[in-house]
Amino acid sequence: MKFEPLKLNKNEFQSFLKELAKDHDLFAPVRLAEGVSVYRRIDSTDEIDLDAFNPQKPLKELFFPQSEAMLRFEKVENRHRVTSADQIKKPRVVLGARACDIQAVSILDDVFLGKEYTDVYFLKKRQSTTLIAFACNSPLSTCFCASTGGGPFDRKGSDLFFIDLGESYLVEPLTDKGKALTQSTLFVKASQHDIAFASELEKKAVQKTDASLPMEGIEKKLDQLMESRFWDRVHEKCIGCGVCTFLCPTCHCFDIVDEAVNEQGQRVRNWDTCLSSLYSLETSGHNPRPSGRERTRQRVMHKFNYFPKNFKKIACVGCGRCIIYCPVNFDIRQVIQDAQKGEVSKNP
């Protein structure tokens, strides 16, 4: 670690945020209803829902929004005026991000910030954002980040790392960007005791997370299963909604549409889901993925076979949202285990 760990008392947290808010736009989990939260820009520090373990809508929303106006157009007299999307006016700070979501954003970097093509919308947001991560002291039974190259205390990708010690936070600046936010006198040097306690918490959390999912060789195994009848049974219960894809921090499919009424409109990019029957429907009427079987197979293959082929990493961070929120309890962990065995287990 380049920088010394610091400590911030919980009763100073609001003051810290107010200081940050002077020069930054703050983004944090905001509660929309009991048990439902999303990442949003906050105007007041009271809006933050720190009880939200992991908001339903993942961190990708802040870099790749569900609906984003790319440009706007209108007819003015006899000419067309095109204006670019909303500019980012202030540097942004995100609070309360979890390691899994941050790892996911790094995966999205591969998609949106490629060598041949750079998505300017994603880039601008990424460049102007400092990520403050919160460690997960109590991972859920559905958290399998440890099986996907991450962990509840994984610091990769975050600028500032907060660990909840009970009455205070241990704060680890990990990058210059992160360090720059800790200039306030509210931060004090962390004691050896604080550091040791944080270490204990980390050990406990890591023990709780599921590292047992057999990911080794999954890419090759799925290659062998491409034409298998395996998928006939796997896809059955999937009802083809978009919950898993929209709540997934790494899913990144989108659809671009022009919305126009009379003489004005906008070009909008919206999230799309490969599980929709319309996703691959062609104008001719032909659909290369005509049933849930092909679509479910596609989703699993994309995450654990196609993406690794292109980018050398699996497109899953083990956040568990797809397992928690799926209306029919489709469990990707079960699919991976079955795929490794080559057959759907009769008694899961």
Place this chain on the structure above:
Amino acid sequence: MVQKKLREKAKELLSKKEVDLIIGFGEGSQPLRATPVFVRTPEEADRLVWNSFCENNLATYLHKFNRFKVGIVVKGCDARSVTALALEKRFKPEQIVLIGIPCQRMIDRKKLKKAVKGEIVKVREEGDKIIVSAEDGEVVLRRDDFLYPLCKACTHRNPVQETLLVGDRVEEAALTGPNPEAREFEKKSPEERWAFFEKETDRCIRCYACREACPMCYCTECFVDSSNPKWIEKSLSPSDLQFYHIVRAYHQTGRCTNCGACERACPMDIRLTYLTQKLNQEVEELFQFETGVDPGALPPLSTYKADDPQEFIK
């Protein structure tokens, strides 16, 4: 025990080849969940379970299997959905074997989660109690406090139509008209009611879990995907979110069985049933119709009576 009898019945049907497969519930991968299973051999029948987390309406799968002879596990509400679908000619009635289970009413797992500190690792039902193991140890809760609101108000817990009945019939609650919550809601001003509607739909993410979980939503082209005419856009604009929910609910007029699958599927916990409930109430009051009770009764919006109410028409 219902579960034992269910498995026996399933084994019987499958070994006699009276059905090609049975759609039922199996053990979920997490506590508080059951998951749909598709059982094709008598051995697999041991995967079938029955508990208070069997909350999905399995009739939604009948569209996928309409070329087969299917046995399907149904609660009271689900059975009525199957009748409604048969009326809409989605399959031939003789293709379906209804394995009806008089419903003990389902537990609201989201409400249960919120009532306990930390993650629930185990749950056990004992009569009218639920025993939950979580962070602070075991908590004993009253089952009645955690039923889904629609289940509490249910008047068709026994499957009205069924080919086979597993378990004993339960006593039905008397029909009492609109539930107290709906009555309170109707007393509010239009402003307040719209504010509630707006607040609920604002968090919609157009995942269509509600639509896919609903057995009655089976249009090959849903109105949201229509581009000519284009009714609504795909983006998250509040007006379009409101439009979507108004119309999806309205398309259930005379077809919805109050099974609650839509609300249970929603990842953002939107109170969807408060919409469909009202439409079911209306259809009852105006046309004395209840979905799926009389297999011969035509859907209310495709028929009429000469003396239908019209006091609102100038």
Place this chain on the structure above:
Amino acid sequence: MEPTWEPKILAFLCNWCSYAGADLAGTSRIQYSPNIRVIRVPCSGRINPLFILKALQNGIDGVLVSGCHPGDCHYLTGNYIGRRKSATLKRFLEYLGVEEGRVQFSWVSAAEGGKFSQVVDEVTRDIKKLGPPKHFAKQMRVQGV
């Protein structure tokens, strides 16, 4: 002097009765509120509730749906079905919080030019009292995060 707000009202009129009735009002030179825009449909039963919603979403201040009297439908039973749809839709919209009177229904026959003008005047008066709708109309900007 401040101009009073004039609502824009969409009137769906069935071709055989209400539209003809409106025609009659015109040829009889009956004066009535100029606030309606007419859309001619074959039958009041053809009305898709989405038409009414789309109208409200696009900034229309009020909707009138008018058809043949029960028993007189050119297609025999169209207006009966329309009556059921209208009843359920009206109640549902009011339950949601759309003000009572923003969406209205009437039976006007081809001979009732007088009634048509009365209905339009009444509906216009009602909508004027309600004022412009404060909700549901679509804004063209996609909200940022």
